[in-house]
Amino acid sequence: MRGVLNLKSEFLVHCQKEKEGEEYVCPEGTQGNGNFADPATCRRFYQCVDGYPYLNRCPSGLYFDDINKYCTFKAEARCGPIATTPAPITEAPTDLATKCDLAECQLPYCFCSKDGTLIPGGLDPEDTPQMIMLTFDGAVNLNNFDLYKKVFNGKLRNPNGCPIRGTFFLSHEYSNYAMVQSLAHNGHEIATGTISQQQGLQDKGYEEWAGEMIGMREILRKFANVSRSEIVGARAPFLKPGRNTQFKVLEDFGYIYDSSVGVPPLPIPVWPYTLDYKIAHECKSGTCPTKSFPGLWEVPFNAHYVETFEGGHCPYLDQCVLHNHDSNEVFEWLQEDFTRYYDQNRAPYMMPFHTNWFQIKELEQGLHKFLQWASNLKDVWFVTVTQALTWMTDPRPAKLLNNYEAWRCDKKDLPPAPCNISNKCALSFKHPDTNFSDTRYMETCSECPNQYPWLGDSGGTGIPGKDNYIPENLKRK
Template identity: 30%
Template sequence: MKLFVVAVCACLALVAAAVPQKRFGVPLSAEDDCNPNIRARNFSADPNDCQVFYICDNGWPKISFCPGVTVWTPAAERCLNRHEAENAVCQFVYVPEAVEIGVGLAPVDETCDFQCEDNSGCIARRAQCDGISHCRDGSDERDCAPPCDLDRCRLPDCKCSDTLIPGGLLASQVPQLVMIGWDEAVRVEDYNHLYQQIFKKLSSARRREPRRNADGCPMTGTFFVSHQFTDYAAVNALYAEGNEIATHSVSKQLPAEYWRDSERRVWHEEFVTMRLLLNQLGNVKAEDIVGMRAPYLQTAGDDTIIMAQRNNFLYDSSYATDRNDYPIWPYTFDYRSTAGCAVEPCPLQSLPGVWEIPLVDWIDTNNTLCENVDSCYFPETKQEAMELLFSNFARHYQTNKAPFAINLRARWFLDDGMHNLEALQDFLEGVERMDDVYVVTFAQALQWVRDPTPLNDMDGFFNCDYRDRTPMCEHPTLCGYYNITYQPNDVDHQGDRFFMTCNECPPQYPWVMPIDTLRALGL
């Protein structure tokens, strides 16, 4: 006999309404919200898409997107889980609904994601591989990664998902590794103005010189690059200066569910093609492109990590953790993760060889959790921005010194009166004076995790001789392509694409290569 229970799910109330007017693809309501002479708001909700919102930049709305399946909530000025969200502008309503989920199964407030093989019921994804058989035939616990075995999981190739310091070192012996990560396209204007002001400082001779760590190496960051609107000459320059270049897909296709539901083939085409473009247009060595991050932090669970495993990606950095008093260190997918699963699905199988550098939740000044800095409560002053940076840094530095990631996008520095930029500069100046803090790339942080080295022996641990990297040429070539229909354009609203490269321009605008083409190239 089946049991009927009441499960809570998010439903979108469909209300007949006139289609909002748009100009240049932007709702007129967003223009009015951002207009300082009308509503003078910092954000505006999209009337048609509950995952789209606009950041007001000098009176003009710039489009932005919520990660995963979260929903923009105007009252909180942030993206929230669907059961917490409320958005009257796009008419999002959270409504209880009766759902049949079977007998003796997972929590009743979850949706049906996994069908038991014997049809004895249907359970929530998070109840699968949780160590408890909810299906009568136990099919929900098959092919699952086992709990971590500390005796068998050993460095350099395996680590449990926990808060334990690698190598059995004391916190006082550990360098605090700070990682600055950047998402999305690398634009030439951001390279010339934003990145240079962050990673460099003015010398006494009024020249820009790199900020440096205690070992004399320059502070560097990791750029998770997507293809659309990227300038490959800027990528070339960043790489030549010691920064890490990682992949963020070619298309960054919308909606986020596209990535959740895509087959492994799609992930292969998107990320292997992106690695090829970074190599051929940006002069980044293919063997140095070892990291990846999923668009909108939305993965396909096992299929995403299997793709990474089969294509020699060393690490992924897409999974947010639950809040932990002690932050979680990077871990491998050999065993069952205990880091939480903020955006489902998460890997369930044992997948050796791939590391996860988790997005450890920040706590913003509004006492809520966030992963990317620009998804935190937006600081209204430099003091608030400083508090956001230093309070989250302290949570790592004063506990187990797990690597501290500052995940940035250029929009955090837009329309803020420069106070966010000044706060980050002051933060870096502060840690530059600390002998036990190193600002490094994600790959360098993982190098230390795999080979834990006491603070006193850090000199020479990181190689910062980048003379083997191809410098940016003096006169890059401008490549132009017209009538492009890829998102955010379409057949009815075609656009142009331009980028510079030190190499020859491709005859057609580069895009995702079919898997047969990649395999023919040996990729």
Template identity: 40%
Template sequence: MFKFFALLLAVSAIALAAPNQKSTREASACDTSACSLPSCRCLGTDVPGGLDPSEIPQLVLLTFDDAITALNYDTYFEPLFFDRTNPDGCVVQSTHFMSHEYTDYSKVQQLHAHGQEIALHSITHEPYIDYWNNLDVEGYIGEFGGERELVAHFANIPAEDIQGARVPLLQLAGDTYFEAFDTADLGYDCSWPTQSYMDPPLWPYTLDYLSNQDCPIGTCPKQSYPGRWIQPMVNWLDTSGYVCSMVDSCVFAPTETSEILEWIKTNFNRHYLSNRAPFGFYVHAAWFQRNANNLEAYSQFLDYLATLNDVYIVSVQRALEWVKNPQPLSSLSNVWPSCPNTYTATCNARSCPLSKGAELRYMMQCRNSCPNVYPWLHNPLGN
């Protein structure tokens, strides 16, 4: 029986996405005869395509929240990911749910150029639960649709490559948030923890129909959002049996490298040895600074995964490509005919001194000229 203490810590987590077309249809129970891949999937722990777990890849999702800085890039992201490959020879991927403040947009482009996924975590990243609970649809569109415009512009990357979102503090705001998510035409949300679907873990699904997923944080949506995907945040268990959605919010976690590694493997095996639903390692880069052993154990875990020829470390977008077109390990080229796109970054980084209230910010970005004012909510280009 899973304990519920960690719900009190959920505020030290992260959040979600934005919208495209206003839904006016109340969601009904999922009709399996009408909901089929690649555009629709009912909520469930069953393996997509009816495949046996032993014949499919175990997909691993490594995500990070908050600002992308030169320090995080140079110290963690480049050393951890750029020289590792999956069994098919393609680069391993991470997904970065980035917030705007303190981000170095030249590093955003470099991550994107190395095949890593860039996703949204809001412009303001307000730290107050009430802000997200009381925000209206237009506010959410500004936070996430506006951030997509901001990131694409100042990192000089295609807006269509930015498909995912996570709400700060994981504060789902029900239909208010998902109406904005739909209107902003985002592809998937990854801010929705589950403790009811941990063993076996929950697979991704769409919001065409009413979701039966538990909402331990925030409010569940009730309307239908066809084709909008949920990558559920399947909770971990800490060493005392309490649930946690973000790894750095786990209260009773080991501190020695070998014990941290075994703890990670225990949570991984709940996926790998059952239905092989995507295994999420959701964390903030600050977790590495908290204890040097965390970084060492993380690196050793990646080394361990490299010894398993049926494990693929991919972006959330690439994982969803498999869910939409499930294939056995022997036919993965039918899902992924090529490796993630990589290229040589061309950002000529420019540091822009800009006032944000009484503070002076130095915004590192990739445009030839600086914005007139510090980019912010409802003025994402700083005009």
């Protein structure tokens, strides 16, 4: 009898497995390849390859967003399956930017191309330096500072002998400003995220955007000793640009570039471009600018992916599902993704990360193998975003770059070295959404403020609403 029961239970398990395999059917036709939501849970998704579904789980702490088709933070993820409908029109199509006019758009002040894939200066790919831009989002603190220092340990060098550098898009909460000052002193680029990383900022007005981004720039000036003139780039929270409003703030307050616009997976990657004309690719977020912002650069997020779509496609590298891979597989995945740039139009290869990537040893080790391999390739340069854009305004062949002024490492006007012993500030903080105060800790080489800096009070004076940001062009009137 027991044998019959065992056979029966094995039969039931077998049927259940068959049923689970049959539960998900990939869409037919050309739409059958790609990533699709698991109807049962937001933690998983199906990757369809030639009509066959492979079940994948999002990295720890992330959830599958069925609109953007990648794993992201829980508060951001829109669980599926979601029926595909055209995105709502959020702004009246008045004064829209016009299509790229190559006759009118001339470097160094303007750059565009019909599909975004053109190399500036008309250079051939083999004469074009392959730039790699390492970018890091969020707070810098004890959780990640030493991990970032391992990437920039001085061993990897560019063809001119300079150590490789990165760009940090800083958000305020939990940032250690003595560490940020150390990064700036070592030649890394400091750019702004936002103070609060709030959800829904894309729908807010001019004052909110100025408070978040210009306030963040002021915090970096006061507590990390990085001057305003050095902070020229910005990135919107969750890659949701603020339509025309955010870009008006960046234009008014003297920023050189934004890096928030996502590009869908394309066979040929897109180069950065100025916002003089209409964006030449689909806007992934649906909240891109529709007006012209002459001379303001956009450094877009080309989607990361491999030909089989193994691991999915993602704007941030830590949103691709590589956590089940060993370090060699991660290295090979990055190699294939990078080669799409190197073997084609050599658009700058941006490698954007959150701290998440460095918490998984296989991902960290795979990255180090990739960086070592890439640094040995001919004509590969690791540059900051501003260095990449400086080259784009005056493109010159790769063979002439060893003495290129903008990429040298002997700058004398870097931010001062951080102090030996930083001030550890225990500060009162009352979040606007709560009725109670708690204590926040902040480290800086500057004096401790009266209370935790926040929106409206970037100096931490304790006077709510003290900040009032007025663009320079209005101050003169």
